[in-house]
Amino acid sequence: MEGKLVFAVNGKRFELAEVDPSTSLLEFLRTRTRFTGPKLGCGEGGCGACVVLLSTYDPVSDQVKDLSVSSCLTLLCSVHLCSITTTEGLGNSRDGFHPIHQRFTGFHASQCGFCTPGMCMSLFSALTNADKTNRPEPPNGFSKITKLEAEKAIAGNLCRCTGYRPIADVCRSFAADVDLEDLGLNTFWKKGEDAIVSKLPRHNRGKIFTFPHFLKSVVKTSLDTLMNGKNTNFLDSQWYRPTSFDGLYQLLNSNAFIGSRTKLVVGNTGSGVYKENNIYDKYIDLKGIPELSVIKRDHTGISFGAAVTISRAIEVLKENVDSVPSAEKMVFDKIADHLDKVASPFVRNMASLGGNLIMAQKFQFASDVTTILLAAGTTVCVRTASDRRILSLEDFLEWPPLDEKTILVSILIPSISMVELSYGTEQHSVSSHRSKSNIIFETYRAAPRPLGNAVSYLNSAFLAHVSSDKITGNTVLLYLHLAFGAYGSEHAIRARKVENFLVGKVLEVSVLLEAIKLLKETIIPKQGTPHSSYRSSLAVAFLFKFLQPLSKDLAVPENNYHNNASGVAVITEHPNENFNRNSDLSHHEASNSELFNSSSVLLSSNQMIQYGKEYQPVGVPIEKVGAEIQTSGEAIYVDDIPSPKDCLYGAFVYSTHPLACIKGIKFNPTLASEKIITYISVNDIPAGGKNVGSGTMFGTEPLFADSLTECAGQPLGLVVAETQRYANMAAKQANVQYSTENLEPPILSVEEAVRRSSFFDIPPFLYPQNVGNLSGGMAEAEHKILSAEVKLGSQYYFYMETQTSLAVPDEDNCIVVYSSTQCPETAQGLIAKCLGIPDHNVRVITRRVGGGFGGKAVRAIPVATACALAAYKLQRPVRMYLDRQTDMVITGGRHPMKINYSVGFKSDGKITALHVDLLINAGITKDVSPSIPYNVVGALRKYNWGALSFDIKVCRTNLPSKSAMRAPGEAQGSFIAETVIEHVAAYLSMDANLVRNKNLHTYESIKMFYGSSAGENPEYTLPAIVDELISSRSYFDRLEMVRHFNFCNKWRKRGISWVPIVHQVTLRPTPGKVSILNDSSIVVEVGGVELGQGLWTKVKQITAFGLGQLFEGGSQKLLDRVRIIQADTLSMVQGGWTAGSTTSESSCEAVRLSCSILADRLKSLKQSLEEKISSVSWETLISQANMQGVNLSASTYWVPGTDSMQYLNYGAAISEVEVDIATGATTIIRSDLIYDCGQSLNPAVDMGQIEGAFVQGIGFFMYEEVVENSDGLVVSDGTWTYKIPTIDTIPKHFNVKLLSSRHHQKRVLSSKASGEPPLLLAVSVHCATREAIRATRTEFSTNDTKSSALAFQFDAPATMPVVKELCGLNNVEKYLETFITTRQPPKDA
């Protein structure tokens, strides 16, 4: 065992003598074990897909410690003597699933399932640790965890499908403080039935042994070795774990280390921040040096060894120690609270305090830890081989970047008495008859996610000793620490000038104003820092927040508002006439305080469904097919397929130049480059093949740039290596020589495309038709807004599984390609074209896709084609799993647009004419872009504009090709429509919601705008939906409360808005095949691919319905006999695309027809058998049919009729938000959605689609910002820079009703689509935010600026900087200046 790495995975022993020390735990689990539960979603600690439980054993106390960790960042060698539990270790299909698995399934909390294993492990870790505490025993069946803790456990885990609400329910279901009635739709009890814990899969505490006995013995033996002074170096001396500083320096100074690439590590989470594109040949694990893990607490403060993790530091800081004075406890508590927002639990469990400080010191990392510790007056101890020094954190940060041999030893957070001593101030708690003396400490951070897992735009922490004169009420600062960081500085700083200015002064308003001016001169982000004025203004807002309550002129009581259980703001006391407006920015977290100080993250939710019994089991909310194996990690995605023998791995080299000739490609002479086996480029396309990588009906696009690259992000070739990591690293070593000689400059904007007439044609049949007569409509108008402009950004798919493929050469010039794609059929054709072989030589297989959202349609094909080409050339299997960065850079995404509109309207808000000029940025190839105008206008027609005309240009630019993303074009069309409505309302100073109502379609007008898709009059359910949503008393009460709230609050504003949506969908021909096997089980094939949208579930239900008439136990029981199998292009032809929201229903219809054929064949046989025996079982029927030569397989190619291939979907949503004016953070207080799903095929699946789409829409309209550099290269290329919604950014109250509208003969069992249209409802959040901004601008406007306060261009996404900029970056200064002139807070404008 000596010299070997020993650990356990799910109880199984692993003993390794040889391993590349740079191997991550995830890489090992995925490539060297059979466990596929841990997934790779980002490789940077930002998504949680890879979370596993890491357990350690302390033989002295005989205690096991269990921690969730991100296995993508944890180095394998650092798990020596640890036990790893993956989701498979909790339970599985053979031994039985774990209650966590079962609850994920029963609460419908797993869609594509790619995030689910990581979610399960984050929750499992939280439950295990909560149950180990000495809290009182919870009621039977519950854990000791609280609701809030359970939800926070998954705050760092991303899910792109569900919208988190059902996942929150799973988490909360374990908490004793939950009211089970509050939990959402599930299979454990029906609505109206008693919700009792015994109906839930039982929470069995301690049932899983996380640390096997054998490993305990190994640990004990190893401890003896350590005590005998032996080091634990292993693996042929590539991984070192010195046990003393002497040992460390011996190593560092030894010959073996000279000239080698060596890395010192603790948690290695830093590699999530600074990606490693090259290989280290030696690692030194510092955790073995005992001094680095020592925690010491005495009168001087708490000293943490540098290797102490952030999680452990939080625990220690929160410990209740009797002797600690209250002020000190308060400081430690607040530091702990802030640390709790650093990264996520599974990162904090590995991340060391010291590692963080070193990253800040050496690499200018935007650290929170340094900022708060700086404010607390921290000192650090550093050492070299010969020297040891104690210095202030401030001096440490000022030092030149540390060299590799300087080690951070410990960090001392001083006690308050030590800080006091250094200033010679009085004891803080002393109060005399005249003055009161107090210590105040506050920390702030402005980040897109309130609970963490997002670095901040700016963070700050302030420590002050204040003395207030009881008689005059004046406050003076005796000393003050003002620390600011992460705003684009070299490191966190103390604002010394401001501190010196403020100390000793009475905190009058003029003093505050002066301090703020000084601060603005101090907080100046480095050149090139994004949103630099926003960041400076955050510093001002935070300082003001801190000081305002200390200034006797400005301190005012809190308001009387709170939100009741349904999310409605209520006043607890009636304000009297002299109501004191709350202008207090107060000492709270920068994000909206009251909403986050409650006992849970998601405050309430409601799902209302109705379902018919007519077509059972169709219409029943059964659980999703495959959900359980998704939770246990047994579901096989493409990258889970074991690598075939001799498999190689590919990684794209892509261009970083937008338009250039490629003169050559070299690879830097690094260790990573040595791993290259070959490089595949356009030159490797076989004779007869073509350079095609992808394509649509509009044309093909090249696989690799030939001699000319036309956008940054265009694949140039493929590096092939022995492992995926080597291939990825090697690809990053490419050094491409570009030349722009004789080339025009690239086109990087739609404006430039217009200037140079660079457009793609829109085929006439796809160019939308104008409606009515524009000039007539304009002439009718009493008012006009001419040439207003608005812009929409792009959106990246952020499927949790990145693009992936595995190509395996087969006999006779054939190839099998496993691809995670939404369109296997198209992939098949294009691969064949590229290789120059017939289609029937190419078999594309897709079992399930880990999220698609349109991005795995056209954009998945180049990955499949590249693998196929490499495999074909090398005659070896080649696979590829794109790293997140490459995926984000090359994949494109939603189309950004620039819109210019002119609108005519009457004084009552009735719009008479709208003209829209639309520039769509399509990127470099056509992809599906020529069809986008049709979709945009489709959604835009949702209002009766009187007359509607447009001029649309699809611009060809030198950017990665944009493609279809969930509701492609429709999301933008809906946004444009609401922008126009809002603008008209602002112009007329009317309530926008009245303008909406005024312009809602009648049945006649919707017919005019949508033609026959509008169907018959009763199908037009939108007015009824809107009526139900907004005519309720609660809506008008809420409107009133929002107004009142805004009157009473200066620094927080609310907005409420509703929007209707109309979304047209088109059904496409689709195949289906149903076969009954000898044992009477049923196997079904469909053209559609399971992307998480529940297609298989609906198909299974319809199969049971279709054949149920022949089954003695009824349709419901037949469900268990049905299996839907993977898409296979040679087994089922004409599979088409899984896109446009209608594949589920069309696949269902094809299957229903196939079942009818089978039923017809079997019915007469059944009748004849029944004449002989009284009851004919299904088995008997099928065996008889077999014997009599009945064909037990039937297939259909369903082609929708021309009169039923298009229909309209309707829905509406109200959203209410609160904007924190200090930071621009928007909290969605409540969203209520009503969506017409027709007769839902499965209400649980449709509910999941609606909630998931809505939250994805929130991402598009509010959070997700695709950023490019000046060459058009996407630089928001990871979880660090691109923020999709998380559990803490969804509506706090989230209610959805599925409207079950009437039967309709021409739709598939009267159902309607649910995949894409609900995304459009999220524009209600953007509109509500606009209302809140309006209220802010009105508050801070003067008479001169009043009109511009209402009308403003409000682009999407409405990120924090955008919102704050519109609210005003100088509101604090304005407020103080007005105060000085008027001696009181400004009145309402």
Ligand SMILES: Cc1cc2nc3c(=O)[nH]c(=O)nc-3n(C[C@H](O)[C@H](O)[C@H](O)COP(=O)(O)OP(=O)(O)OC[C@H]3O[C@@H](n4cnc5c(N)ncnc54)[C@H](O)[C@@H]3O)c2cc1C
């Ligand atoms: C997803 C994610 C989100 C994050 N979010 C935040 C955030 O919001 N705010 C924030 O402040 N931080 C954040 N972090 C940073 C995180 O706190 C640091 O990555 C972590 O603390 C580093 O500790 P480590 O033990 O993993 O260091 P390692 O990765 O092991 O090491 C980091 C660097 O420090 C060196 N090093 C480590 N210890 C010592 C030592 N004692 N002496 C000398 N050199 C040493 C290493 O050689 C290496 O260069 C985030 C990190 C991740 C991955």
Ligand code: FES
């Ligand atoms: S893959 Fe590890 S956190 Fe995303």
Ligand code: FES
């Ligand atoms: S189910 Fe969470 S990412 Fe798909």
